[in-house]
Amino acid sequence: EAQVTQNPRYLITVTGKKLTVTCSQNMNHEYMSWYRQDPGLGLRQIYYSMNVEVTDKGDVPEGYKVSRKEKRNFPLILESPSPNQTSLYFCASSPSGGILTYEQYFGPGTRLTVT
């Protein structure tokens, strides 16, 4: 089954404790992206990747890191989480980015609480 998976689905952590949210897709998509969703603000893009070893900042990259060592995986790293990073996070993938955009497939989401 074609899908985007994220782990963990729920996470409660404390300020400053490094964490990683994993994202994996099995559709051989080139484009992958991370979003955070907050009430009233919609989805805001954190980072995106056009292909392996190619990553770039989205609209709200502060406090986050990503890597794209393999085509299928795109982990989101919070080196020192803070309470303002409490949010619902979605990973998404698409066949490609650029001018010819395609639909994005979203993972189930990770609800993160930082206390």
Added chain:
Amino acid sequence: GQQVMQIPQYQHVQEGEDFTTYCNSSTTLSNIQWYKQRPGGHPVFLIQLVKSGEVKKQKRLTFQFGEAKKNSSLHITATQTTDVGTYFCAGPYAGNQFYFGTGTSLTVIP
């Protein structure tokens, strides 16, 4: 940065009534996408519009892309309880970055 605004933020309708959400971008878009997110779920792609003035229909849903490619709308005819959810528009900027609208949350009262 870029802005994509949607109105209204919330809409409550009686089942059978029509519903419309509007999406406005601060800059011209090469294309626009629409997504639906059910409560507790993840966004799911509905449609993509590319051409200026384009109109597409999916059963009771009608999507329009403005002539200037800066605005779009989604109209649902005769809403059903299965239409409940939040509807987002989204567009690419600088080719690679994606901006989502603020979303319209639709509640359908049976």
